[in-house]
Amino acid sequence: VxxxxxxxxxxxxxxxxxxxxxxxxxxxxxxxxxxxxxxxxxxxxxxxxxxxxxxxxxxxxxxxxxxxxxxxxxxxxxxxxxxxxxxxxxxxxxxxxxxxxxxxxxxxxxxxxxxxxxxxxxxxxxxxxxxxxxxxxxxxxxxxxxxxxxxxxxxxxxxxxxxxxxxxxxxxxxxxxxxxxxxxxxxxxxxxxxxxxxxxxxxxxxxxxxxxxxxxAIVPSVSLCEKEQIPAFPKKKEKQPKQQKQKQQKSQAKKADDESAPPPKKKEKNPLDLLPKSEMDLDTTKRTFSNNPFPAALKIFYDAWDPEGFCLYTSSYNYNSENTVDYQTSNLVSGWLQRLDSLRKYAFGCVNVWGVEDSKGPFVINAAWVFRGPSVPFEFTDCPDSEYHQLASVDLKDEAQKAKFEALLGGAEKYDGQPLYERKQFK
Ligand SMILES: N[C@@H](CCC(=O)N[C@@H](CS)C(=O)NCC(=O)O)C(=O)O
CATH class of the missing domain: 1.20.1050.10 (Glutathione S-transferase Yfyf (Class Pi); Chain A, domain 2)
Incomplete structure (x- = not known):
């Protein structure tokens, strides 16, 4: 019929x-x-x-x-x-x-x-x-x-x-x-x-x-899956980040412990919570910093800055050439920051996306970070997305490093000739 x-x-x-x-x-x-x-x-x-x-x-x-x-x-x-x-x-x-x-x-x-x-x-x-x-x-x-x-x-x-x-x-x-x-x-x-x-x-x-x-007529042949495909991941750095290695060793030790069934250990305190109290109150500083425009915000930061209790870093994304759609790049950053939730207690920062809206980019992602403690916290490296970002420590005595840090912390409206597409504060 x-x-x-x-x-x-x-x-x-x-x-x-x-x-x-x-x-x-x-x-x-x-x-x-x-x-x-x-x-x-x-x-x-x-x-x-x-x-x-x-x-x-x-x-x-x-x-x-x-x-x-x-x-x-x-x-x-x-x-x-x-x-x-x-x-x-x-x-x-x-x-x-x-x-x-x-x-x-x-x-x-x-x-x-x-x-x-x-x-x-x-x-x-x-x-x-x-x-x-x-x-x-x-x-x-x-x-x-x-x-x-x-x-x-x-x-x-x-x-x-x-x-x-x-x-x-x-x-x-x-x-x-x-x-x-x-x-x-x-x-x-x-x-x-x-x-x-x-x-x-x-x-x-x-x-x-x-x-x-x-x-x-439209799909001539369909082969049913033999082995489930999994995503191809971007190339990882050869060396594992030190803290991740420590975590792995810890979890291996834990496994060995589990197998010999010892009494469960008490949850260890985060070493960052055991540091001597800092003059720079992180919550107050990030709140006043983010409620003020540049350059007032920068002054607030420097007035509070405690080099003994904190360290500074910049980061840049390793795969910027893949960032060819503005809102997708923005989603990438949002996802990363969401997954860094456990870091909020120990850091603040500013993540920038540079490039022309509606263009094919490539959009550049970079950031400035203020971390509690002497080095990058475990909470940062533990997040899988962080692996795709190259970190560089910042020495404020080095003028070029200082200028870059300040630019990425919110001071610049252009970077390498590219306009600012989006800036997200991590607080
Ligand atoms: N609800 C729409 C969704 C269409 C859609 O998402 N299309 C994708 C490809 S499958 C697209 O054109 N994306 C282009 C873009 O997001 O820039 C539909 O069913 O047609």
């Missing part, structure tokens, strides 16, 4: 009506519409010459989509953004193909599963996969939570598919297409055999989908 419907409705198509879908290859948000188009017989062209992300930022593309994200569907009547709007549009173009479900209630169910895919499955799917695909920096805690959330969503699907072949009704609908497309990359990259054992119904349903000719 569907075949007939399509060939009937194809009579209305002519080549002038071909739609254009702007995307990059293998974007699941575009793949779902291309698969749907196979069912509805809608001709969609994906232009090879469109380059992501470069062309997305062009004025010409902005005229197609103010959001400046892909996919965007260009129709003879105008453009559409938001991948599910595009998907629904493709389905509505040939309602006879029944991709939106048959009865009225079924249509509600299709919408329900489209939203489930967009809001329950895809966000954690992306946080898990993007660091593997190199689109996002890896964050252990976020990745762990994402994996749990994906499993939760899959459990819902697993139960739902126990006695069903497809998500809604007796045939493929947009619900299968959206969920199945979002799951192609996870099935290829992270859902290994052991993982799939927990989700046999989902795996059976997914395998049915990818073997349909309409799916094969």
């Amino acid at each position: 569907r075949e007939e419907a399509i060939s009937r409705s194809r009579c209305f198509l002519n080549s002038a009506m071909a739609f254009t879908l702007y995307t990059y290859p293998n974007n699941y948000r575009a793949i779902k519409s291309l698969i749907a188009a196979e069912y509805t017989g809608l001709e969609i062209v994906v232009p090879d010459e469109f380059k992501f992300p470069g062309d997305v930022r062009s004025e010409a593309f902005k005229a197609k989509s103010p959001v400046q994200k892909v996919p965007v569907l260009e129709t003879p009547d105008g453009c559409l953004f938001e991948s599910n709007a595009i998907l629904r549009h493709v389905a509505r173009y040939r309602p006879e193909a029944n991709l939106y479900g048959g009865p009225f209630y079924e249509q509600g169910l299709v919408d329900q599963w489209l939203d489930f895919s967009a809001f329950e499955l895809e966000p954690p799917r992306n946080v898990w996969l993007y660091p593997i695909l190199g689109y996002m920096k890896y964050d252990k805690r976020a990745a762990g939570k994402a994996r749990n959330d994906v499993e939760k969503a899959l459990t819902v699907l697993e139960d739902h598919l126990l006695l069903r072949t497809f998500i809604v009704g007796e045939r493929i609908t947009l619900a299968d297409i959206a969920l199945g497309s979002a799951l192609i990359a996870p099935f290829e990259k992270v859902f290994d055999a052991k993982f799939r054992e927990k989700f046999t119904n989902v795996t059976r349903w997914f395998t049915t989908l990818i073997n349909q000719p309409e799916w094969k």
